[in-house]
Amino acid sequence: MHYLTRALLGASALSLVSTAALSETITIATVNNGDMIRMQGLTDDFTKNNPGIELEWVTLEENVLRQRVTQDIATKGGQFDVMTIGTYEVPIWANQDWLLPLDDMPEGYDIDDLLPAVRDALSVDGTLYAAPFYGESAMVMYRTDLAEKAGVTIPAQPTWSDIMAAVKAMTDKDNEVYGICLRGKPGWGENMAFITAMANSYGARWFDMDWKPQFDSPEWKSALDDYLTMMNEYGPPGASSNGFNENLSLFQQGKCGMWIDATVAASFVTDPKDSTVADKVGFAQFPAKEGMDNRGNWLWAWSLAVPASTDSAEAAKKFVAWATGKGYTELVAAEQGWRSAPPGTRTSLYENPEYQKAAPFAEMTLNSMNAANTQKSSVQDIPYTGGQFVAIPEFQGIGTSVGQQFSAALAGQVSADQALQSAQQLTDREMQKAGYPK
Structure with a gap:
């Protein structure tokens, strides 16, 4: 081999070694x-x-x-x-x-x-x-064609009564169209993200100022009862296994009249490549309980x-x-x-x-995010921050355990009252173990 060729090959090999090393x-x-x-x-x-x-x-x-x-x-x-x-x-x-x-x-x-x-x-x-x-943040995504057919109007700032009336009217189970799709899969960031935001809008709170769990309150009872009513009467089968991705797929397939979830979903439900209802989607802010102005504070x-x-x-x-x-x-x-x-x-x-x-959803997304108040997610006094979660290290484990209780209630394995009682007991036990109040 010519000396120059050998030299060039050697330099090339050295270059490869140097590149790999770098x-x-x-x-x-x-x-x-x-x-x-x-x-x-x-x-x-x-x-x-x-x-x-x-x-x-x-x-x-x-x-x-x-x-x-x-x-x-x-x-x-x-x-x-x-x-x-x-x-x-x-x-x-x-x-x-x-x-x-x-x-x-x-x-x-x-x-x-x-x-x-x-x-x-x-x-x-x-x-x-x-x-x-x-x-x-979180907002309402709904089928404008189904709402029109059912003769219902979704206000830009709906109440939960508006939502309940609309999902009932839009449900057509004979044709596999379910009035509402919501998270049911257990997890502090899955079903509990939605249920906590919903409970916030009902005036509930996770803890009082002494860090005592509040699942035995009328606000939690009302929120969980309404969640289960919507899902059991107007939701899809097997909802206790559905999280964000599963509900997104259902909505894109035209099987949900309404979906209340993260605002980030808007670009996917309006994408004609993936969504069969892309041109039939309307948006509204997260619902509030009648007489209250708390829209979940999801951020x-x-x-x-x-x-x-x-x-x-x-x-x-x-x-x-x-x-x-x-x-x-x-x-x-x-x-x-x-x-x-x-x-x-x-x-x-x-x-x-x-x-x-x-992006027809841009203004509603920005309005929803700007409306969130993570410093005070409940109308009641609270010792914590966070919107659809409680910003303490213990919440990851507690939130998931509570989520399992509520998912079991959705699956019909326990009653709403049993789920709330278990949530109260396990949360109280874990908070005492963690040394609260600190």
Whole structure:
């Protein structure tokens, strides 16, 4: 072999070795919902502009994701470099020094463009600890054609009586059209997210000012009874196994007259590629109980955070900045249209005329998010913050246990009164064990 050829081959091999040595893989734990799956399909844009970084995905169902990332970060396992977490975990984990601060995002990221309510929820003492991928409140999504056929009107700010009358009129079980679809799958972030928001709107609270559980109150009794009535009389079969994704599929297939859930669902129910009822969807704010002005106070942001246990902090932060920056929003718009842009994170999106035109739900989403008051989710005095959750570390376990009781009531295994009694007892026991009041 010619000397020059050998030298070139040697240099080429050395280059490959150097490239391999320089590349690093970051592992991203995320939830299996539509926006996150869409993001995974667009990551060629990131890897093309960051050739030294490779991405490995761990995509999990919501309850499993929470369990896995909580276990990993609490034990400093270092299994993940980027975690998809929510507004519940961020302040708790940041105060434990489990998350790296994101106060050094690259130039052009524009932290000040983040919606104030979302930015505040993801910050501790003014420092951002997670970047919002999308934000949400909760609202009513309903079939305008079925409402018209049934002769009912859904006000922009409905009461629960409006909802009950509408779902009864829209139900047509002979044709597999169910008046309402709601979360029934147990989990603090599944059925309890909805039921807590509903209970808030009825004037209920999880705890009094002495941290005594309140499931024996008339407000909780009224909320749970109405939830079970709607689901048992006008909901789909097997609802105790349905979470966000299952109800989304039912609505897209035309089997739900109404769905009350996260505002982020709006782009999926109005997408003609996936939804058979895309041009027949109306929107309204989360319902309030008659005589009250409390609409659930649901506020959430699925966000990307970097655990302190990572060995690839800089690469991880680069990915977080890419996935939650303005450039990603523009990438989604270019590839799939403005309607598909991740909602609920940036002021500039809601000021964009193209987005306003493409997303008929934009104004209702923003109104719902701005209306949420996570500092006081109940009309009664409370010792905690959080909208559809209670912002204490113990809530993850307690909320899921209570969710199992309510899911069992929906499945007909126990009565509403038995479920509430069990919820009261188990919550009281766990709070005493945790040392409340502290």
